[in-house]
Amino acid sequence: MKVTVIADTHMPKMAKELPARLVQELNTTDLIIHAGDWNSIDVLQCLAAYAPVKGVYGNVDSEEIIEQFPEREILHISGHKIGVVHGHGTGKTTEKRALDAFSEDVVEMIIFGHSHIPMVKYVKKILLLNPGSPTDKRKLPYYSFAVLNIDKEIQAELIFYQEKSS
Template sequence: MKIILISDTHMPRMAKRIPPRLAEELETSDFILHAGDWQTLDLADELSRYAPVDGVAGNTDPPEIEKQFGRKKLLTLDGLRIGIVHGDGTGGTTPGRALDAFKDERPDLILFGHSHIPFMEERDGILLFNPGSPTDKRRQPQFSFGVLETGDGDPRPRHVFYDSKR
């Protein structure tokens, strides 16, 4: 199973359309997970043309996105338990807040966003993954998203980096 991991798209403010490098991977995806800050439900509709979509709302999303997706989620895809949370809040670090959100569930992987900073680190047997942003790199050198391919013995996401969102 090929799962595309995205966050912090902030569309249409930061991009009027899905960046070509992301669209290329979406074409062969089986599932899409979004860790918040979509901005509009139109993006969920657009992504669903590629594959089934799920995710959570972020701190800048309107109420209708939170109503549809919620703020925290635990899914099982192809035997992998994936926690999703945006990671905003106060105190600590964004990865720390994401880990704390699932302290009782202990998923295999926690997908989070908020910082727009690509991140992958294992803590206490749980893999934390922030895909960065495909449309708003802020102070990062490149735009990014993640790809998770299951089916092998140790599914690990990877970052995909690129220079232009056009």
């Protein structure tokens, strides 16, 4: 199963449409996971044209997004348990808040956003993934999102690109 993972789209403020490089992957994806800070329900409608969409809300999302999605979720995909949370809060790093959100659960992977800093790494036996942002790179040189290939194992790849538009 191919899963496209995004976070922090901040649309329409940071982009009026989905970036061309992201759309290229969406055309062949089986599932889309959004780790919060969509901003507008319109993002869900754009993504849903490509594949089923799962996700959570972030700290700047509209009431429509908050009503549609939970703060944290555990997805069961091809026999794997994957936690999804935005990661916002205070007092700790975003990574630590993401780990704490699932401290009472047994998950193989945690997907989070908020920091806009792309990352794939293991903490003990948990694969952590922050896809970065496809529309708001902040001070980083590239926009980013992630692609998961999930079968017996989870393979995660970050996709980096320089242009938001086609």
